[in-house]
Amino acid sequence: MIRERSCIVKAGGTGRATQMGKTGEETGADGSMVSIADYYAGKNVLITGATGFMGKVLVEKLLRSCPEVQTLYLLVRPKAGQSMHERVSDMMKCKLFDRVREDNPDFHQKIVPISSELTQPALAISPEDVERLTSCVNIIFHCAATIRFDEPLKHALQLNVMATQQLLNLAQQMHHLQAFIHISTAYANCNRRHIDEIIYPPPVEPKKLIDSLEWMEDSIVRDITPRLIGDRPNTYTYTKALAECVVQRESSKLSIGIIRPSIVGASWQEPFPGWIDNFNGPSGVFIAAGKGILRTMRANNDAVADLIPVDVVINLTLAAGWYTAVHRLTFPPAALVYNCTTGGINPFHWGEIEHHVMSSFKRNPLEQAFRRPNANITSNYLMNQYWILVSHKFPALIYDLYLRLSGQKPQMMRIFNRLHKAIGLLEYFSSQDWEWNSENMNMLMSHLSPEDRKTFNFDVRQLNWPEYIENYCIGTKKYVLNEDMSDIPAAKQHLRKLRNIRYTFNTLLLVFIWRVFIARSQMARNIWYFVVSLCFKFLSYFRASSTLTN
């Protein structure tokens, strides 16, 4: 799709030079811009990563709030013994789609899965499917990525960078494409403290890196990875930064929007509060804390916890798709970047998150907790190591000993080792602050009609954090762990049992320590005799005084 051009003026509020010109088909009869739902009416949309956390919410929202959308083409691969059709049909049965199902029981007719493995040449899309897509797709949402922090560099590069390049190549063959929306991350440039809505120079020329890694053995790539990623914490943020650069290079030929969400969490409002389906990012930490497994983690109490609800990200993404398409004839050749964050608008801190997560899990406990939920965050390395020893490793050892003695397989130490690996990878993000400029998010909001602002709400000023965190924790219980809310009384009873076990254990431990102490130290014995005789004296005094008063 080659871009047409017209006269240059300044876009309201952003200071960005744009070209004003109306496309005709996206303006109403009175010349005003069409609403978001009207824009998507009759459009064919291509989505990658639709089976993932954000992709599912995107598909659901499009079907529910843009019911006139023509077809959603989903690039899906077969996985874990399931065909692509089985995967998509399972996905549509999920509770997330309940509201769409209610509105339109035949919604599945709008969904067309297309077999694709993004790491393969030409995305492994059949020639017939390529023909079909190039002839009808109007807008692309590219969500697919590997979000694992420990992904080997070669694989992260293949999926996050090379697949993005291949999708861009495909996009250029599309005859009716109006917008290409790429989902990046706010942490793509986490080596900077202040992040503007611009594409920064890449850490390395992507093409050169791809060419040089191609012939290298995996073990060599593993060895040089830390040197390559430099001041970024993992291959994920590194490859997402390279992907942005690859996307930007095509912006003279395509109308592109880049969305950079921070830490995507459970839904705030839509389709219902608290929807979440994975252990990624903070969700796994919340669950581990709710189960009483996680007791300590390195995080800065005063650092901003830049969580963003998934429905906010998706509403912004759809609005950005609309804006990019409607203004496609008027943009200068640069991708518009939207930092999708909360920190600069409605900040909340890790210390506050800890407090609300803990109190929420006390009100709505998880089933079969290992210990009572009581996690603390600290920025002190030594303190954290101490609590890991005392509150993680020691109880795990005792529990594994109990399992061994009762003829079962020990498992707690293994669970803790995995947890330590996971939180070790997350600590980078919970220990520091970043500042994101979110002017384009505000600019986009100012372009929405009052109706669209309600339907595609991404105004995080309205977010009530304590309520959101409560729903988030309940969401992890209901939708990630599939626990029933009616079991809460039993879960509370279990916590009381754990508390009694703890009191008994602490008392026995104290008596034991004191006993050993007395056996070994004359001074301890003297103190003990002194305390005991004092108690006796008091007792006889009270007995005597009560006899006198009688």
Ligand SMILES: CCCCCCCCCCCCCCCC(=O)SCCNC(=O)CCNC(=O)[C@H](O)C(C)(C)COP(=O)(O)OP(=O)(O)OC[C@H]1O[C@@H](n2cnc3c(N)ncnc32)[C@H](O)[C@@H]1OP(=O)(O)O
């Ligand atoms: C109260 C305290 C408040 C303070 C609270 C601070 C929170 C501070 C959050 C910062 C958050 C930054 C986020 C950056 C912003 C993006 O850019 S978001 C992109 C986010 N990406 C991620 O979160 C991916 C991180 N995960 C990974 O890289 C890999 O899963 C890990 C952690 C290396 C584990 O790899 P692995 O050992 O191969 O394990 P994997 O096969 O993935 O999973 C094994 C099991 O552990 C579970 N699991 C996976 N991850 C986790 C986890 N994090 N926890 C527990 N279980 C997990 C899996 O579900 C799986 O369960 P099973 O299916 O076996 O039953």
Ligand SMILES: NC(=O)C1=CN([C@@H]2O[C@H](COP(=O)(O)OP(=O)(O)OC[C@H]3O[C@@H](n4cnc5c(N)ncnc54)[C@H](OP(=O)(O)O)[C@@H]3O)[C@@H](O)[C@H]2O)C=CC1
């Ligand atoms: N989650 C978060 O906190 C954040 C996410 N993001 C970005 O948002 C986007 C979506 O993330 P999220 O939904 O959380 O990620 P998920 O891991 O939940 O989903 C990833 C999607 O990519 C697909 N995919 C992965 N590998 C391939 C492949 N080889 N071929 C075809 N499809 C593939 C997955 O398909 P399959 O089901 O087959 O594996 C899945 O649909 C990503 O670009 C991510 O970088 C940005 C900031 C934060």
